[in-house]
Amino acid sequence: MVFNPGMGGGSMSKMLKQAKQMQEQIAKMQEELEQKEIESSSGGGAITVTITGKQMITALKINPDAVDLEDIELLEDMIMAAINEGIRKSQEMVSTEMARITGGLNIPGL
Numbered sequence: 178m179v180f181n182p183g184m185g186g187g188s189m190s191k192m193l194k195q196a197k198q199m200q201e202q203i204a205k206m207q208e209e210l211e212q213k214e215i216e217s218s219s220g221g222g223a224i225t226v227t228i229t230g231k232q233m234i235t236a237l238k239i240n241p242d243a244v245d246l247e248d249i250e251l252l253e254d255m256i257m258a259a260i261n262e263g264i265r266k267s268q269e270m271v272s273t274e275m276a277r278i279t280g281g282l283n284i285p286g287l
Contacts, residue, residue, distance in 0.1 A: 202278045207231075210271060217263035220255040228263035230270055 210230025218225040223243035227236035243252060 199278060203275070206274050206278060210274065213270065215263055215266040215270060217259050217266055219258040219262065224252075224255045224259040226256075226259040226263045228260075228267045230267055230274075232264055232267050234260065234263075 211233075213230040214227050214235060215230070216225060216227050220240075220243055223240045225236075225238040226234060228234050237256070239252070239256075243255065245251065
């Protein structure tokens, strides 16, 4: 079989154009995710964490009633639970946005 670079060139060009468009959409989405926030709480609202789509904590609120100097471990556990849930929600939001752009394609590294 002889390779003919002239055959199928239009398909390759179209595919590269689509890849470039997808790359631009992903870059725009990443910028938007920096602005989107997810709120998570634990301990019945005693701890509230706000996290961006880039997994950056922008706010942490602790209800003073949740602070028991005799049980700091509980407070630490509630903070970790709120943060971990916020990160999970943020990652879910990113996955949903990425699937919207890629049409559900499984592209390694994205």
